[in-house]
Amino acid sequence: MNKYVIFLCIVLCFLFFVFYFPQALAFSGSGSGTPNDPFQITTNNQLNEIRSNLSASYILMNDLDFTGSNIPWEPIGDFQNKTYFSGQLNGNGKIIQNLNISSPKGSYSGLFAYISPRGELTNLSLVNPSVSSESIAGSFAGDNYGLIHNCSAINVEMYSKDNLGGLVGSNSGSISNSRVTGKLFGENMVGGFSGTNYNLINNCSVAGFINGKGNSIGGFVGNNYQGKIQDCYFMGSVSGNDVVGGLVGQNYEGLIDNCYVAGTVFAENGRVGGLAGKNLGILKYSMALNKEISLGAQYFKSENQKSVGKITGINEYPGTIYWCSSWDGMMTNAKFRKEKSKREYVSSVSSEEIWGTFGNKFCWSGYDYYWTLKDFENYQLPVFEWQTESPGDASYLNPENSAEKSKSIPGFELIFGILALAGVAFVYRKMRR
Numbered sequence: 001m002n003k004y005v006i007f008l009c010i011v012l013c014f015l016f017f018v019f020y021f022p023q024a025l026a027f028s029g030s031g032s033g034t035p036n037d038p039f040q041i042t043t044n045n046q047l048n049e050i051r052s053n054l055s056a057s058y059i060l061m062n063d064l065d066f067t068g069s070n071i072p073w074e075p076i077g078d079f080q081n082k083t084y085f086s087g088q089l090n091g092n093g094k095i096i097q098n099l100n101i102s103s104p105k106g107s108y109s110g111l112f113a114y115i116s117p118r119g120e121l122t123n124l125s126l127v128n129p130s131v132s133s134e135s136i137a138g139s140f141a142g143d144n145y146g147l148i149h150n151c152s153a154i155n156v157e158m159y160s161k162d163n164l165g166g167l168v169g170s171n172s173g174s175i176s177n178s179r180v181t182g183k184l185f186g187e188n189m190v191g192g193f194s195g196t197n198y199n200l201i202n203n204c205s206v207a208g209f210i211n212g213k214g215n216s217i218g219g220f221v222g223n224n225y226q227g228k229i230q231d232c233y234f235m236g237s238v239s240g241n242d243v244v245g246g247l248v249g250q251n252y253e254g255l256i257d258n259c260y261v262a263g264t265v266f267a268e269n270g271r272v273g274g275l276a277g278k279n280l281g282i283l284k285y286s287m288a289l290n291k292e293i294s295l296g297a298q299y300f301k302s303e304n305q306k307s308v309g310k311i312t313g314i315n316e317y318p319g320t321i322y323w324c325s326s327w328d329g330m331m332t333n334a335k336f337r338k339e340k341s342k343r344e345y346v347s348s349v350s351s352e353e354i355w356g357t358f359g360n361k362f363c364w365s366g367y368d369y370y371w372t373l374k375d376f377e378n379y380q381l382p383v384f385e386w387q388t389e390s391p392g393d394a395s396y397l398n399p400e401n402s403a404e405k406s407k408s409i410p411g412f413e414l415i416f417g418i419l420a421l422a423g424v425a426f427v428y429r430k431m432r433r
Helices: 002-020 044-052 297-301 351-355
Strands: 039-041 057-060 088-097 100-102 107-109 112-115 120-127 130-137 141-144 147-165 168-171 174-176 179-191 194-197 200-202 205-212 215-218 221-225 228-230 233-245 248-252 255-257 260-273 276-279 282-284 287-295 312-315 320-327 343-349 412-420 423-430
Touching: 039 044, 107 112, 107 141, 130 141, 130 168, 147 221, 179 248, 205 215, 215 276, 233 312, 260 297
Parallel strands: 039 057, 057 088, 088 120, 100 130, 107 130, 112 141, 120 147, 130 147, 141 168, 147 174, 147 179, 168 194, 174 200, 179 205, 179 215, 194 221, 200 228, 205 233, 215 233, 221 248, 228 255, 233 260, 248 276, 255 282, 260 287, 276 312, 282 320, 287 320, 320 343
Antiparallel strands: 147 168, 147 194, 179 194, 179 221, 215 221, 215 248, 233 248, 233 276, 260 276, 260 312, 412 423
């Protein structure tokens, strides 16, 4: 009798282990799940099997298409149950198309719910992903503490009330060489790339339409909270209620370094700027090339929030701005305030001063390292060395060859000339000896 009871207990324990801990189940494809021999994903079902072993290594062997799937994609992992993705997924340059992502728990939505500090996503593109969530949503992850490199979210369509980003909802990890295009609709802390950033984002871009009904809305990041954004850009349209910026809504004790923005920014109530709606951190070596900053009817009814700036809407202690520039052809239906904050070498400058010479430290510091000229049909101005895609349509700058009108500058050679809205300007390169 005792042996029977013991045997029955063993069987029950085994069944409990199999059904309650699905990570013990075997992967249906090839590979052993190690970094040197990753599981090879070839089907939609095998992508779904990642949730059965969150610490393994995977590689995508071909493109996947979820067109026609009647069941929304449930994010891999569960934040509330502390089941985080801590493995590695190498997209191998492949594409996952038409994922319809929805979290049954209402938050932490994305391909992954939560990526742990050990998790890694590389070399993967999501095309036409749609995401619907209550909060903390991104196409790749709701919350990222790991490493994301060389990933793209193309033609996204997303909605979340809070912490919405085109790539991740919230970032506490490291993201590099990644980009987002598409449309995002939310309420608070909405950014084209990440809703909130606590750590590092570099060499990344966003081109699209960003709309937030609430506060802290940015073309790139909604709220940069003690994070670093370096060598990044946004081009497109940003709109929100308050604390709205072309690059970030709010920069709270964070660093924005060597970034640029182009396009339009709209705020219903004010505190709006070309780079940041509100700055309490450091802005340096960055440019606001916005076409227009416009205000809604509520702005003109308020006497307390009239804060509109080409670089920042409002700059509060300990905010510092230096070596930043803005295009003086930028339009507004209000009146730009004058910068009165702690700053060095900050001004609204003419097209000739912005585009005049690559030797101009004010606008083009570190040209040989950061900037280059590429043959983009609709964007004929300097871009980052790492950029392989055109930022987008900047036809409002009216580029036109005007080399015959150029001035001779000792020590510099002419690259090309343009006719901008504020006048003729020319781009030069410092001559090497």
